[in-house]
Amino acid sequence: MTEPVLETRGLVKSFGALRATDGVTLDLRRGEIHAVIGPNGAGKSTLIKQICGNIAPDAGQVRLLGRDVTQWSTMARARAGLARSFQISALAMEDTVLQNALLGALGASGSPYRFLRPALGRRHLRDRAMAALDRMGLADLAATRVATLSHGQRRQLEVAVALTLAPRAFLMDEPMAGLGSEGSLALTRVLDGLRAEAPILLVEHDMDAVFALADRISVLVYGRIIATGTVAEIRANPEVREAYLGEAP
Numbered sequence: 001m002t003e004p005v006l007e008t009r010g011l012v013k014s015f016g017a018l019r020a021t022d023g024v025t026l027d028l029r030r031g032e033i034h035a036v037i038g039p040n041g042a043g044k045s046t047l048i049k050q051i052c053g054n055i056a057p058d059a060g061q062v063r064l065l066g067r068d069v070t071q072w073s074t075m076a077r078a079r080a081g082l083a084r085s086f087q088i089s090a091l092a093m094e095d096t097v098l099q100n101a102l103l104g105a106l107g108a109s110g111s112p113y114r115f116l117r118p119a120l121g122r123r124h125l126r127d128r129a130m131a132a133l134d135r136m137g138l139a140d141l142a143a144t145r146v147a148t149l150s151h152g153q154r155r156q157l158e159v160a161v162a163l164t165l166a167p168r169a170f171l172m173d174e175p176m177a178g179l180g181s182e183g184s185l186a187l188t189r190v191l192d193g194l195r196a197e198a199p200i201l202l203v204e205h206d207m208d209a210v211f212a213l214a215d216r217i218s219v220l221v222y223g224r225i226i227a228t229g230t231v232a233e234i235r236a237n238p239e240v241r242e243a244y245l246g247e248a249p
């Protein structure tokens, strides 16, 4: 089997006496959407924060493309291809859609002196930004101010900004939050096509979206993964139904 794109091994993080993640081991493989579900307080955000480098685990490892990145900064992980979307919304509301995508592409160029790049370089960045907008169906809105976009279009733009970084893996924390059913459906379609570009580790409460998108689901309860499997396997798992889906076994 090919090496996973992203992997956690035995991640432990305690807050005082509380073990928010208690030995979480999971992997994200090429081409897949792997959803992490679980009740409130199960440790999903704490897990995501350890993967992207916002908090350091007490024990365990985060591996990206076969490298141990546990001690790397969030920036270094991002440069290595880990794209985090949605909980940190960093769109510039008064700027246009294209300007926002360009900022992402500038970030991808990586140099602290990137603003001194010659015009030729800028042309390349513009092409990269436009390609990402096109991919997300936003090319026609390139000159539109972000403030006038719908909530759902902003989410699509966030994905486009992430795409300019040529990510190797996406981390998405509740992308459907706050979207109506129409917006959720539209974003579900977008994410569906995205897995071919880079696999997605998806934390999501919207079970319709999870069941529509996930190749695999891991269920986190009290900081531990109690099951990993396909949608059908997870729906049929009595322990999961009892612990999370709120059904009697």
Ligand SMILES: Nc1ncnc2c1ncn2[C@@H]1O[C@H](COP(=O)(O)OP(=O)(O)OP(=O)(O)O)[C@@H](O)[C@H]1O
Residues within 6 Å of the ligand: 015, 018, 020, 038, 039, 040, 041, 042, 043, 044, 045, 046, 047
């Ligand atoms: N900085 C912190 N200090 C103390 N306790 C924390 C901290 N962050 C999280 N916790 C606790 O760790 C546990 C896991 O929280 P976490 O936010 O990771 O859960 P979650 O699954 O993301 O929940 P939700 O679905 O509500 O977002 C909770 O009991 C929470 O109160």
